[in-house]
Amino acid sequence: MKIGMLTYHNTNNFGGALQTYALQSVINKLGVECQVIDYRSDVISKRYKVKKFFEIRGLKELIKYLINSRSEKKTKLCFDNFYKNYIKHSKDSYDKGNISKTNQLYDKFIVGSDQVWNLSLSGMDYTYFLDFVYENSKKNSYAASFGVSSLEEGESSKIEKLLFDFNNISIREPKPENFININEDKVVNINLDPTFLIKSDEWSSLSKNKNKEKDYILLYTVASNPEIFDFAKELSAKTGCQILYVHHTHKIRFDMNNIRDIGPQEFLGYIKNAKYVVTTSFHGVALSINFKKDFFYALSNSTNNFNSRITNIINLLDLSDRQIINGQNDKINEAIDYESINETLEFEREKSITFLKHIVNETNMEINNVNTINS
Template identity: 35%
Template sequence: MKKIAIITIYHKNYNYGGQLQAYAMTSFLNKKGYTAKQIDFDRVSGGFLKNKGKVFMKWPYSKKKEFIINHFQRWKSSKNSGTFTMQYNNTIKKFDDFILEIPHTSKYNKSNISQISDNYDFYITGSDQVWNMDYCTDEYFLEFVKDKKKCISYAASMQVLDLGETSRQKLFKQIKDYKAISVRESGAKNLIESLGIDNVSLVCDPVMLLDKAQWDEIAKEPDTKKKYLFAYLIQRNKKERSIECEKLADKLGLELICITSPGWENDLSSTINQVPNGIGPKEFLGLIKNAEYIVTDSFHAVSFSIIFNKVFFSYGEDDRKITLLNFFGLKNQIVKKSGLQETYANRVIDYLEVNKKLSAYNNSSIEYLEKALNSGEEND
């Protein structure tokens, strides 16, 4: 039975998509007969905050000011009592419980992660933004693993594609000896191939390795009995977009359930009702599963909307969502400048065709993984 260690943004990561893809990766591999665990790596110890500080210094003044104000408001709100604090605390508790359910190692940091360099048959980096050259440290490129033929990437995401020559050379050096490389976005595939690395596969996000029935098993049903529009907004312009969602829900005669990243609820419209009992990853799945409509700017919320065959609309045209929506022929679900209320009408999704494409995507991604984990055994 092969042992597999996975490194992704797992340790105390209070991000719905991040934890659900970590769950999916370990769950899929363990059901396939491997022994897979997430490496509980504390990225703060590895220089993550230092890297983030460098990026912050490059921002224009207006963006820095907005960032500081938002963080101050978040800190100020956390000191107050009431619904907001209750929701935040309950959400974090549900996240912590879910994180513990995912098979994982002991906690490691930059100083001792090399202790596990010989403990596993394979090391997988991915998914999510593990190769974001602005933030992620060397550990996410598996620099602590001595034998690079044990190194595999699965659906690694980069986000930053416009790299200088120094970063390009560093990236090439870090991954050139991997046994197998796969990424989640077409832009990342093109970038890596431009470095002279061949056979880069484009695969689905780990959440699509599990089917709807498997997600149904852990999804928590929402408390409300009313029909609702679910909005999950995490990028900039959350207040303006949440107001648009309120208007759309009212026009459709639906209740609105609108959430954002834990702790950032003050960025939404002040008239949006909070959820005092909190929303963990399982509750997040339940909200998507049972929604009439979904509006989001999140890659993973779009992914789960597709898995659950939901009518959804997406803000933003970054490489992650464009690659995903183009593959499924769903680019029309992107909200244009004309506004959400004008966009939602007459958007019928043919899930018969989408599900055929999802099945094919799933199969080709599994084929990549099985080949990476099993090829060459006859020579061992």
């Protein structure tokens, strides 16, 4: 049996790469072959494309290129090696024009996880709602994220129609506020991000450690919140820990150790060995919890933010006291008690894996029935 998995892949994004690895790995462990469909979304590909010199337009882009080009090339090489060694892709690549050919290759499709249903990220690409799949019984999602707490006007009704055809639906956060119920008889499951389905010992075996510091603060930002830098420096002053700032931007911080040319495995190593983690990233939070780290998080101040991804897992595990507000948090000297957190995670992990088992077992039954009829 073969399952085709559709997600944001081949991006130079730590969370995207690691959730892809995790979901494929877990499905494969259930005894089926899972391939990541090499679908090339124009918008997603453009967002992570490394510009060549002849593509530079204007002085501002030239300055960014001169600062970033070497780091970007090293980063891309790290990610390319990770995808080559740890992710099994479909033999062929696809776009909107020919992805319907995959209907002949896979017994089931699973879309997820990550923000695959965030239309502002995908450029209104409904391919991630499996609109190319002919048979409704093949359509499934796992922990698909909208990334927002409400939908734009006009989006909800179209999404409702597309999801009405799904066989099994799993999302990562509660439905957006203005999301119309798909069908009274259709259950919408809420499951963990795939990175939680893999335990810390397996992540540790995958990680690489490039850092020589014993005690350090890992600062990892993806959203706009300048107060997080003030907090990290305060934490550094109070603990004596050096700040290692992981990012892919051209904005160098001269008061911190900038790390800009690593891949997913090195990122895991930096989180695993950190004394503290300070982040605005959902996967920064998720992996900190997985490695049982003392972490602090800040939410984005921008109007169009994706904070719901973080607040959902924070509320589930009762960790809101780790939020940085106005550059402050009074829990600096308090370690996180992970006993009850681990109990909740284990319960949710089993529930999530049971959902994936249901898809696999359902598919096996269908194949056996077809074989019986044809025999």
